[in-house]
Amino acid sequence: MIFRQLFDSVSGTYSYLLASRRGGEALIIDPVLEKVDRYLQLVRELDLRLVKAVDTHLHADHITGLGALRDQTHCITVMGEQTKADVVSMRLADGDKLTVEGLALDVIYTPGHTDDSYSFVLPDRVFTGDTLLIRGTGRTDFQNGDPRQQYESIFGRLLKLPDQTLVYPAHDYKGETVSTIGEERAFNPRLQVKSVEDYIEIMTSLKLANPKMMDVAVPANMKVGLHQDEIAARGWAVTAREALALVGSPDVALVDLRERAEQDRRGVIPGALHVPYPTLPETIAPGGILHELARATGKRLVFYCAFGERSAMAVEAAQDAGLASARHIEGGIDAWSRAGGALTR
Incomplete structure (x- = not known):
């Protein structure tokens, strides 16, 4: 498998390029608009063909690269079926498969950060979006976020994966690149709770400022459809x-x-x-x-x-x-x- 982790330092966003070598079909998860030229350069250098561009959820801190990648490569845009984006070419549901030639990722609905949050699972790794971060979890105070739902998404779904499963989130602000389910279970401070009520108390007391790009990114990311x-x-x-x-x-x-x-x-x-x-x-x-x-x-x-x-x-x-x-x-x-x-x- 070809795997690349790409980083946008402005928004702290990780994007992931995956492919299986045979026919060169590739997909990218959580692309950032300003990095589209870099993604396309890498796709050319690796002799790949971008088939799908995927967002784990409607982002509030950057403008997605989905539309630009579609316009330049004619790839399929993909999000969960709950998305508020105007037109996304393929909408996935819990239990579906996200596929390109040689790769099939299990689709898990993991709401809580937003109501359209999804995670994608390979046998050895999981792409968690903003649901589960490295030593943290995504905020739950906007875009129909819900700490109770996030608790269930994390404890009821993601932490049921094997401990050795690699965790690749959509964001990190401390320079961390990868973790594991076992590490997060043991060391993530927000997961050291005894009940869902404890978790809700943590999340509702954060009092975070809105993302700087929120007023621009959310409307833009809801208008990605081809005209x-x-x-x-x-x-x-x-x-x-x-x-x-x-x-x-x-x-x-x-x-x-x-x-x-x-x-x-x-x-x-x-x-x-x-x-x-x-x-x-x-x-x-x-x-x-x-x-x-x-x-x-x-x-x-x-x-x-x-x-x-x-x-x-x-x-x-x-x-x-x-x-x-x-x-x-x-x-x-x-x-x-x-x-x-x-x-x-």
């Missing part, structure tokens, strides 16, 4: 209601860009082809299955995903590949369901 209206203005989109009439049309091929787990959870539009988004470049290139399907049969490709973000990027790429009739369903399965569209499992 699908720009795609629609080019005539490359259909609304969910318009798409209802396309099901079963002999001249239309509906193309589902989501991952299998997303399909299992939400269902699929009847008759749709499954072409996972990371495979799109080869499928729309000359000789690729979608390119040949459109050219040989004259079928119109209509892409869709969860919320329209991946499909908007897909239809733009298809247009660039010369597939002028390609369209996407604006708002994805989310809009389709609200319009009363049928789904099968």
Whole structure:
């Protein structure tokens, strides 16, 4: 496994680049906007392909790099399903897997610092966001934070991991880079409590000032979505209601860009082809299955995903590949369901 821990000294943020060497697919956790050029340089130097950019929660102390990385690499943006961000391409739930080729991280919902906080677990390490820090824990006094929930997230979930599990947090302000579950259980002063009431007392008595960037970062981080209206203005989109009439049309091929787990959870539009988004470049290139399907049969490709973000990027790429009739369903399965569209499992 390729693993890099990257640091932004201004906000005290750690970002993590992970990959498995074979196909070069990579993901990054908690990227910072000002460091995007450095991340992309490292991705090039390691001969990787950034497939997913992930935030553990809605950050208040820096502006996320999710949108910029998506715009420059066409990667998938990922957060938990509770996020207040306007459009995140993939939304995970407790018990899901966060995957790229060769890697699968267990997804654990760990609210308390915020109500959208998640942790991601590999067999030997856990990325804890701001839920569990090195010799500390994330504050619980804004963004629907809750010390009782955080206590359960830490004691009921994270501390159930093996003691040797490496702990990689989203922040550190003292120069620490890594800990273990066993170390934090033994030496983290906030975890030396006898009850949840003791923990709540500690967290509610902190009286911390708001993060300096909070008034800027939170609104900015809630507006990371791709502007699908720009795609629609080019005539490359259909609304969910318009798409209802396309099901079963002999001249239309509906193309589902989501991952299998997303399909299992939400269902699929009847008759749709499954072409996972990371495979799109080869499928729309000359000789690729979608390119040949459109050219040989004259079928119109209509892409869709969860919320329209991946499909908007897909239809733009298809247009660039010369597939002028390609369209996407604006708002994805989310809009389709609200319009009363049928789904099968």
